[in-house]
Amino acid sequence: MKRVVFNQKGGVGKSTITCNLAAIAAARGARTLVVDLDPQANSTRYLLGAATDDFDATVTEFFDQMLNFKLRPKATGDFIHATPFANLSVMAADAALEELQAKLESRYKIYKLKEALETLDFDEIWIDTPPALHFYTRSALIAADTCLIPFDCDEFARRALYTLLENVGEIRADHNEALEVEGIIVNQFQSRAGLPKRVVQELRDEKLPVLEPFISASVKIKESHQQAKPMIHLDPRHKVTDEFNRLFDTLTKARQPAKQKKRG
Numbered sequence: 001m002k003r004v005v006f007n008q009k010g011g012v013g014k015s016t017i018t019c020n021l022a023a024i025a026a027a028r029g030a031r032t033l034v035v036d037l038d039p040q041a042n043s044t045r046y047l048l049g050a051a052t053d054d055f056d057a058t059v060t061e062f063f064d065q066m067l068n069f070k071l072r073p074k075a076t077g078d079f080i081h082a083t084p085f086a087n088l089s090v091m092a093a094d095a096a097l098e099e100l101q102a103k104l105e106s107r108y109k110i111y112k113l114k115e116a117l118e119t120l121d122f123d124e125i126w127i128d129t130p131p132a133l134h135f136y137t138r139s140a141l142i143a144a145d146t147c148l149i150p151f152d153c154d155e156f157a158r159r160a161l162y163t164l165l166e167n168v169g170e171i172r173a174d175h176n177e178a179l180e181v182e183g184i185i186v187n188q189f190q191s192r193a194g195l196p197k198r199v200v201q202e203l204r205d206e207k208l209p210v211l212e213p214f215i216s217a218s219v220k221i222k223e224s225h226q227q228a229k230p231m232i233h234l235d236p237r238h239k240v241t242d243e244f245n246r247l248f249d250t251l252t253k254a255r256q257p258a259k260q261k262k263r264g
Contacts, residue, residue: 001123001124001125001145001146001255002117002124002125002127002143002144002145002146003124003125003126003127003144003145003146003147003148003182004127004129004137004140004141004143004144004146004147004148005017005018005126005127005128005129005147005148005149005150006129006137006140006141006147006148006149006164006168007131007149007150007151007157007160007164008131008132008133008160008163008164008167009131009152009154009156009157009160010131011131011152012131012150012151012152012157012187012188013150013152013185013187013188013215014038014042014128014129014131014150015036015038015042015043015046015128016046016187016221016225017148017150017185017187017215018034018043018126018127018128019034019043019046019047019126019128019230020230020231020232020244021126021244021247021248021251022034022088022124022126022230023047023085023088023230023231023232023233024230024232024244024245024248025087025123025124025126025248026085026086026087026088027085027086027087027232027233029087030087030123030124031087031121031122031123031124032087032088032089032122032123032124032125032126033080033088033089033090033091033120033122033124033125033126034047034088034089034090034091034125034126034127034128035059035090035091035113035117035125035126035127035128035140036059036090036091036092036093036128037059037093037097037127037128037129037130037136037137037139037140038093038097038128038129038130038131038136039093039094039095039096039097039098039130040093040095040130041092041093041094041095042128043090043093043128044090044092044093044094045225045228046224046225046228046230047083047085047088047090047228047230048081048083048084048090048092048228049084049227049228050228052092055081055092057074057078057079057081058079058091058092058093058094058096058097059079059091059092059093059094059097060093060094060096060097060100061074061079062074062076062079062091062116063097063100063104063109063112064100066104066107066109066112067100067103067104067107067109075119076116076117076119076120077120079091079092080120085230085233089122097136101134101135101136104135105134105135109135109139110135110138110139110142110175111139111142112139113139113140113142113143114139114142114143117143127140127143127144133167138171138175141168141171141175141176141179142171142175142176142179143176144176144179145178145179145180146179146180146181146182147168147179147180147181147182148182148183148184148185149161149164149165149181149183149184149185150184150185150187151184151185151186151187151203152186152187152188153186153188153189153190153195153196153199153200154199155199158199158202158203161184161203161208165181165208168181181209182209182211182251182254183209183210183211183251183254184203184208184209184210184211185211185215185247186200186210186211186214186215187214187215188215188216188217189214189215189216189217190216190217191214191216200214211247211250211251212246212247212250213243213246213247213250214243215240215243215244215247216239216240216243218238218239218240220234220235220238220240221240231244232244232245
């Protein structure tokens with residue numbers, strides 16, 4: 001199962017959602033990989049902490065060798081690093097990833113990520129993306145089975161959501177007909193505020209796939225970033241940890257009928 005977490009708006013919690021759901025999958029026994037395609041490398045730092053600076057085999061080098069012919073190119077597995085958490089690995093990003101984007105786009109390497117991920121033996125792959133629709137996000141959407149969209153209950157985010165859904169639909173039509181929008185994840189939700197509840201209800205009224213539960217706003221998330229520990233490892237009994245666990249259950253249950261249908 002390959003999921004991409006994508007929104008063209010920054011600051012909506014893509015890396016937080018990616019790493020916390022991936023960490024839950026790994027904690028439940030699934031062999032799990034996080035692919036960090038964002039030059040800001042937030043997912044990489046979230047999962048590796050200070051160890052991030054020790055890696056040279058990053059996703060930047062993975063893409064760079066596509067542009068420069070090598071007699072003995074590294075296998076995709078050589079760019080994968082273990083994290084301190086059981087069953088959880090990462091393809092690490094760094095700032096140099098940004099410099100390659102235009103070259104990769106012009107050379108039409110858009111299917112290379114999909115081909116590479118298909119050679120790997122993981123139960124779940126979670127792909128974190130930059131807040132823009134360009135080579136890396138298109139590559140991720142082409143490689144993925146489903147797309148999850150973080151949404152932070154802001155009016156600007158709502159306007160951007162419609163454009164995002166159109167862009168995902170275009171990728172589906174042109175490159176990946178199996179791609180599904182698995183749902184909208186409401187993040188940084190403030191249950192006592194009127195605006196977030198109103199905006200979410202309007203999305204529901206429009207029959208958009210809003211997932212439950214919502215992820216509450218909490219300073220504990222910032223602590224988990226600082227300590228490089230997803231919530232399930234930092235504070236397993238915290239309210240936000242429970243919300244992530246229940247959201248993961250929602251995603252898992254939704255996929256079970258599809259799996260049974262394929263077997264039938």
